[in-house]
Amino acid sequence: MMKKCLVAFLGAVVLLCAGCGAKPDIDTLRTRAEQGDAKAQFLFGLRYYNGDGVSKCFVESYKWLLIADASAHKEESGASKKVAKAMTPGQIAEAQAQAQKWQQEFAQLHPAKP
Helix, strand or coil, X not given: CHHHHHHHHHHHHHHHHHCCCCCCCHHHHHXXXXXXXXXXXXXXXXHHHHCCCCCCCHHXXXXXXXXXXXXXXXXXXXXXXXXXXXXXXXXXXXXXXXXXXXXXXXXXXXXXXX
């Protein structure tokens, strides 16, 4: 029952976001996410959760949703918590480590300007 509710929630979020314009192709979305676009990071995480244009992967989904949360995409910040409910503790730890590594590498490539 929990999985069905989670899928319904994330599906509704995708539909709401779809109203914001045309659905970007996966390569464009990946590029924007990797460049630090918080909305793209959020949508990329949803794509991994749903297996939309990429292989379904909770670890990648959670990683990108965590990155989006940290990048100030607070509009749907509850999505990462909902995805985590479908994951094992090991998957969560792996995704958290990957998100942290990505954030550190991004910060080195794009230092904050004073």
